[in-house]
Amino acid sequence: MPANVIETILPLIGMKGFAPMYRFVGNWLGWDPTYLLTVLGFIWAINKVIRQIYYFFYGLATEYCMSTIHISSTDDIYIHLMLWLSRQPRMVNSRALMAETVSKTAWEDEDESTVARDHSGLYLNFSNQEARARPQYIPAVGLHSFWWKGQYFRLHRKKESIFDEGAHGGFGTFKDKEDLMVSCLWRSPDPIKQLLAHCKEQYYSDHQARTIVKRPCPAYMRRARNNWQQVANRPVRDMRTVVLDQQQKLQVLADMNEYLHPETPHWYANRGIPLRRGYLFHGPPGTGKTSLSFALAGVFGLDIHVISLLEPTLTEEDLSSLFSTLPRRCVVLLEDIDTAGLRRPAEEARAAKRAAKKEKEKEEKEDSHTTTNDIKELAKVLKKESEEQKGISLSGLLNAIDGVASHEGRVLIMTTNVPEELDDALIRPGRVDLQVEFTYATKEQARELFIRMYEGDQGRPRHVDSKPVANGSPVPDGKLAKSSPPSTNGHVLSPETSSALRSGELDISIDELPDIARQFAEKIPDGEFSPAEIQGYLLKRKKHPRRAVEEADKWVAAVIEQKINRTKISQVQ
Numbered sequence: 001m002p003a004n005v006i007e008t009i010l011p012l013i014g015m016k017g018f019a020p021m022y023r024f025v026g027n028w029l030g031w032d033p034t035y036l037l038t039v040l041g042f043i044w045a046i047n048k049v050i051r052q053i054y055y056f057f058y059g060l061a062t063e064y065c066m067s068t069i070h071i072s073s074t075d076d077i078y079i080h081l082m083l084w085l086s087r088q089p090r091m092v093n094s095r096a097l098m099a100e101t102v103s104k105t106a107w108e109d110e111d112e113s114t115v116a117r118d119h120s121g122l123y124l125n126f127s128n129q130e131a132r133a134r135p136q137y138i139p140a141v142g143l144h145s146f147w148w149k150g151q152y153f154r155l156h157r158k159k160e161s162i163f164d165e166g167a168h169g170g171f172g173t174f175k176d177k178e179d180l181m182v183s184c185l186w187r188s189p190d191p192i193k194q195l196l197a198h199c200k201e202q203y204y205s206d207h208q209a210r211t212i213v214k215r216p217c218p219a220y221m222r223r224a225r226n227n228w229q230q231v232a233n234r235p236v237r238d239m240r241t242v243v244l245d246q247q248q249k250l251q252v253l254a255d256m257n258e259y260l261h262p263e264t265p266h267w268y269a270n271r272g273i274p275l276r277r278g279y280l281f282h283g284p285p286g287t288g289k290t291s292l293s294f295a296l297a298g299v300f301g302l303d304i305h306v307i308s309l310l311e312p313t314l315t316e317e318d319l320s321s322l323f324s325t326l327p328r329r330c331v332v333l334l335e336d337i338d339t340a341g342l343r344r345p346a347e348e349a350r351a352a353k354r355a356a357k358k359e360k361e362k363e364e365k366e367d368s369h370t371t372t373n374d375i376k377e378l379a380k381v382l383k384k385e386s387e388e389q390k391g392i393s394l395s396g397l398l399n400a401i402d403g404v405a406s407h408e409g410r411v412l413i414m415t416t417n418v419p420e421e422l423d424d425a426l427i428r429p430g431r432v433d434l435q436v437e438f439t440y441a442t443k444e445q446a447r448e449l450f451i452r453m454y455e456g457d458q459g460r461p462r463h464v465d466s467k468p469v470a471n472g473s474p475v476p477d478g479k480l481a482k483s484s485p486p487s488t489n490g491h492v493l494s495p496e497t498s499s500a501l502r503s504g505e506l507d508i509s510i511d512e513l514p515d516i517a518r519q520f521a522e523k524i525p526d527g528e529f530s531p532a533e534i535q536g537y538l539l540k541r542k543k544h545p546r547r548a549v550e551e552a553d554k555w556v557a558a559v560i561e562q563k564i565n566r567t568k569i570s571q572v573q
């Protein structure tokens with residue numbers, strides 16, 4: 001481009017002032033800057049053309065050679081994939097990441113060395129533990145790519161706001177909806193399917209021997225396909241830790257095993273029987289109903305879906321939809337299913353309403369003057385009536401658990417403290433197939449509870465060390481050494497506290513355990529104490545089985561007296 005052309009163009013585009021500068025730069029360089037501008041323009045044009053060609057071929061490849069799988073953030077696969085991605089070194093080094101604070105569950109293993117101690121070195125200190133934990137990095141919203149098994153994958157994390165019209169007649173709000181799109185350069189989505197299967201396998205290989213507890217999602221989320229959310233992921237409860245009549249335990253186990261067998265659906269279908277199994281666990285509080293439910297879920301590797309009928313936002317529609325979105329095999333736990341949780345049956349409610357109306361009419365005849373008090377009274381009655389309409393009715397519950405639309409394949413466990421108050425319809429055969437009675441502990445059960453409390457930890461060998469632990473003195477052959485109580489912050493600790501703090505060992509040798517357990521059982525009267533009460537007593541003497549036996553008589557007498565006097569305050573704990 002000749003220099004005079006540029007000098008002509010500059011005033012035309014309102015940059016007249018640049019012309020002398022342009023001339024000055026040319027003179028200073030000793031060559032015409034137009035050449036440089038021409039080369040830059042050329043590079044820009046080539047870049048444009050290459051980009052166009054790239055997008056053209058990329059579009060072709062995407063359309064004809066790429067496969068994509070969409071994953072919703074409400075699905076479990078999303079969790080599996082994100083966790084796997086957060087552990088991929090190449091992803092972690094990506095340039096667009098999102099940092100997340102990872103909250104550990106109470107059951108996750110922790111390295112003792114990561115836990116701080118107070119200045120005395122005696123007490124553990126967990127302040128700012130979450131802040132100190134390493135964050136987890138996951139791909140940020142946008143496009144990412146990664147390789148797995150020699151295959152190229154593209155990940156598009158998309159987030160958008162959608163308008164939700166409002167569940168259950170509420171107000172509409174904007175909600176964030178997130179989706180993942182995983183693509184691969186292949187004409188079939190098989191490599192993505194393999195990747196997702198791998199992520200799932202990895203996820204569950206980490207989560208083996210765990211019981212996942214799910215609860216209904218909050219009301220505003222329940223309209224989505226996924227009605228359930230995980231609320232806990234805890235270690236499996238070993239069946240041996242549930243102290244119960246052996247016959248009863250085996251009966252439930254055998255029954256459930258039979259029902260969950262892959263052949264069972266055909267058997268049920270051939271005979272036209274709905275594929276459902278229900279159990280009723282009944283007995284006083286703290287006798288192991290919930291514990292057995294968890295242990296059963298652990299034995300069969302099933303997730304537990306817990307529903308509380310007392311949840312105020314739960315409607316009958318919700319309950320039906322919760323039951324219809326259960327996985328193929330699972331345990332549904334309906335706890336404390338007594339009349340307190342159920343709305344009165346429709347007929348009864350109508351009769352009550354009629355009686356109330358009659359009463360009102362009678363009152364009105366007696367006094368035809370309408371006063372402010374009457375209006376208030378009427379408002380109260382109307383409010384009460386509308387409250388009665390909320391919650392779950394017996395028919396609503398029956399419909400959800402075995403109505404036409406109800407899910408088949410699940411194991412329903414209902415627990416109650418007051419079986420006599422249950423409606424016959426709820427526990428008729430077909431709805432409840434097996435009843436299990438839980439009772440206060442027998443002497444034999446007290447002995448078993450004692451042994452379970454003090455026997456060696458499963459998987460974690462009891463650590464016997466001759467080195468001092470924290471502020472303590474050496475602990476020879478599994479017994480506590482007597483030493484002067486250590487002090488912290490100027491306070492002298494009691495011998496119990498200091499020994500418990502110093503050591504994880506017991507005040508007996510492990511060989512003495514069966515004999516001591518027998519002595520303990522002798523002191524516990526049959527059928528007077530719940531396993532939870534005995535467990536609570538032993539927990540307070542977690543490291544002192546000998547003391548637990550010595551103090552048992554005093555505790556038994558105090559608790560019996562407390563029960564007779566119906567007081568809530570314990571004299572001996």
Ligand SMILES: Nc1ncnc2c1ncn2[C@@H]1O[C@H](COP(=O)(O)OP(=O)(O)OP(=O)(O)O)[C@@H](O)[C@H]1O
Binds near residue numbers: 242287
């Ligand atoms: N039979 C038992 N074997 C072992 N532990 C038990 C037993 N019964 C109760 N416990 C212990 O007591 C505590 C309460 O038990 P759980 O919740 O299973 O009782 P529950 O019968 O379901 O009580 P509730 O009727 O009040 O819900 C748990 O910590 C559990 O470990």
